Amino acid sequence: MPRSDDYTGPAGESHDPSVQAAVLLVNLGTPEAPTAQAVRPYLAEFLGDPRVIDYPRWLWWLILHGVILRVRPARSAHAYQRIWTAQGSPLRFGSEALATRLQEQLSRDGGAPVRVALAMRYGQPSVKHQIEQLQREGVRQLLVLPLYPQYSATSTGSVIDAVADAMKALRWPPELRIVNDYHADVGHIEALAASIEQWWATHGRGDRLLLSFHGIPERYVREGDPYLEQCQATAHALRQRLRLDDSQLLVSFQSRVGREPWLQPYTDATVRELANSGVKTLDVACPGFAVDCLETLEEIAMQNRDFFKEASGDELRYIPALNDSPGQVDSLARLVRRHMAGWPTSVDAPSA
Ligand SMILES: C=CC1=C(C)c2cc3[nH]c(cc4nc(cc5[nH]c(cc1n2)c(C)c5CCC(=O)O)C(CCC(=O)O)=C4C)c(C)c3C=C
């Protein structure tokens, strides 16, 4: 039986040793099972990351292990049970499907050969495991593509830390490039806009379109994190492309944890306010998530749908993430090719 931490690329095919370039997709990670027992180590690793929560280590360790990890795993496991499928966690199988499709696209686009692998920042397969595996397979040029369109130190920054740690352990590290963000990439904006338009063509347009991004503490933005600016830039580009104004396309931030103020307006409060102000049909998209996961399928499509109805809205309709759609695969393949431009390959090497 293949284990999830054995996953290096699509379908476990044997790798061509002449392929020297690889792209490593990195997503957040997800528990191995929707149980408190499996969620606990996942949350311990995630919430123990100083990029995610930057409180003094000893103080945070006491709070995390003394309080949070006693309570939250059971609550989170319950949420995961609502979205778990026969294929497992949506974040995992959605990311694997995207990696498979991206490999297929890069193998037929006429460019230099490139291998696609997938890692998870927390849990398995780890960034370190996958970089070591690619190294064993002879990869000498590595492009890391965190599956976060907007840069935040809490997400992309943390992937960069994990890559740096993995590189430190190698005697002969590969050449390295890391995509910082693709929040305003033309192909990405076009893929998002086309998916929203296609969704409207099937379901009709709601009264408003809400873009809900994952939140982070406000303080991180004050201290220099460009995340808010990049979320706003994505929203601005979508407004222009969809020909909407800022009363028709709104932005909010979800998934707040802890007591500090996070980026506002909060999604749950916004959804309730819109229902109270007479909005009957609300469309919600989450352009910060490359693939569907707990935060979209449970928090938006279930929890916030209930909040909207309780506040006398008729219907909150969640527009799915791009996942492994041709639009996302095509835009990421083009992004990969641009970031890999100029790298020597066995194909470019002089024959003499
Ligand atoms: C407590 C601090 C957190 C910060 C800061 C944070 C930033 C952040 N997260 C994502 C993407 C995802 N987060 C997901 C789940 C999740 N996030 C936090 C906390 C913070 N995130 C927790 C505790 C959890 C786990 C679930 C829970 O207990 O509520 C997920 C989904 C994972 C899945 O398995 O489906 C994603 C994806 C981004 C992009 C981000 C910063 C911009």
Ligand SMILES: [Fe+2]
């Ligand atoms: Fe998160």
Ligand SMILES: [Fe+2]
């Ligand atoms: Fe959440």
